[in-house]
Amino acid sequence: MSEDFYEVLGVSRDASEEEIQQAYREKAREYHPDVSDDPDAEEKFKKAKKAKEVLLDDEKRRMYDQMGHERFEQAEKRGATGGGGAGGMGGMGGRGQGNPFGDMGGMNDIFEQFFGGGGGGRDAPRQGQDLKTRLSVSLEEAYEGLTRNLTVTRPETCPDCDGAGHPPDADAETCPECNGQGQTTRVQQTPLGRVQQTQTCRRCEGEGTLYSETCSTCGGEGKVRNEATLQVDIPPGIQDGQSLRMEGEGAPGESGGRNGDLLIEVRVEEHDQFDRDGDDLRFTKAVSFPQAVFGATVEVPTLDGSVEMDLDAGTQSGEVLRLQGKGMPRLRRRGHGDLYVQVQIVTPSDLNEEQHEALEAFAEAGGEEIDVEQGFFEKIKNSF
Known part of the structure; x- marks a missing residue:
């Protein structure tokens, strides 16, 4: 496995256990070999499972964050093989019998890497820190997907001392x-x-x-803070709170280490017409009393233009109708969610004389007698 475990699950480095569990369940549903059409589904499923196992173990996660992905996997492999000693622990009765840690092989390598010894000297490459920022998009932009310029202030290698922190002639x-x-x-x-x-x-x-002497430009830090403008690709269907990762756009590494990554938390703004529920959208459609009584074809807005919706005769206020596939795109998957339309019958408040007489005739004909079927109000309550 070469991908960072946080990237595999699509979560931030400070994600909670609940967020990690939820992300794993989504990946499992998407890539389980029994249900997925992806040719690499089995491998992706295994990676997601391994990422979950490490990140939900407090000790393993702490070591993973400390050591980085590659060193953690190398240490884990050495710990599993045991370095060739007796009993897989480097020979508990070998050199230095009075010291159980005398020659621990692979396990000793884990201690050295975790505590910074053995290869952790001044010239050892060190990965740069990950940086975080936020980006707000409208619901329409989240529906369509877009490319946006994002300006971030981040540390960069000092151009005057080339990261050394001191003048060349010091x-x-x-x-x-x-x-x-x-x-x-x-x-x-x-x-x-x-x-x-x-x-x-x-x-x-x-x-x-x-x-x-220290470098006057960076004050001996070897880094300066500069603004950088980056192009961010926001995929269709992005949800509020999800993060995008831009590899190598974080803080610079040291001694030849790779740069950190830039994590962009996306905030999807609330909409004045639609409420979002995952991949589904909800909308309230006002209709007239005659439209509800006799049935009608009404126009309903969506994020992809207006569509027509049929009302059956006798439609009740509060009834919810579903427009399949008219919701949000499913992030990095095929298809869309649904649009749920709640019907709201509008009571006329300003009748002309003809309308007034017609309603009076309706009332005299028994139209003001309402037969409320059992469970009607419960249905109305549940629809909200």
Whole structure:
């Protein structure tokens, strides 16, 4: 697996357990081999399952966020194979019998990567941080999909010192704190033996060298904040609160590490006519009393233009009719949701003389007697 687990599920890096569970259920429904037509459904389903298992385990998720995707998978593989020692743990009775951690093979590699030792020196590539921003779109834009320019302020490599944090001609000396290693090591004695913890040197920040000057442009940070204008592709059917990921558009990496990603949370604005419920839309259509009594063909707006809807004779106020396929596009899937139209009969308030006489005749003929069938009001309540 090469994709980031958060990207596989389509969630942000601070997603809650509930959001992760919901995202996994959606992926499972979409890619389960028994129901999906996607030729890669089985592989995608396995990736989603693996992502869920890691991100719902607090300890694994903490290590995953600390180490990054590639290092986590490498460490996990080494932990599974055990580095070739007896019992898969590097030989508990091998070298250093008095120390259970004496030669742990693959497990020791996990400790080294997690605590920053072994390969975590000053020249080790470090991935840049992910950045977050928000983008608002209208319901119409979410229906159609669009490409929009987005201006973000983000850190970039300083152009004057090329990220070094100091002028090229600055005097340099070996850091006395770490003796030029860029790391300091602390050994702890535990009931299970000695554990060695390696950390980046705080004084030289992993450089191993101290410089007489700092870059005046970036103040020694090696980065400056600049505005960047990016083109964002917003797919049709995007829902409020979902995030888009732009790879490599986050903070710059260090020592050759890849840039972080830019996470864009999309906010879909409320609409003055339609209420959204997932892929479905809801709309209230006002009709006249004669239209409801005799039946009629009425015009109903949709996000793709107006359509005609047939009312049966005797349609009741509050009744809900469904227009199939007239809702929102299903995100990255075929088809659309539905449009549910609730009928609202409008009582006339300003009658002319002819209308008044006609209604009086209707009342005299028994039209003011209403036979309310059992459950009618319950149906009206449920329709809302």
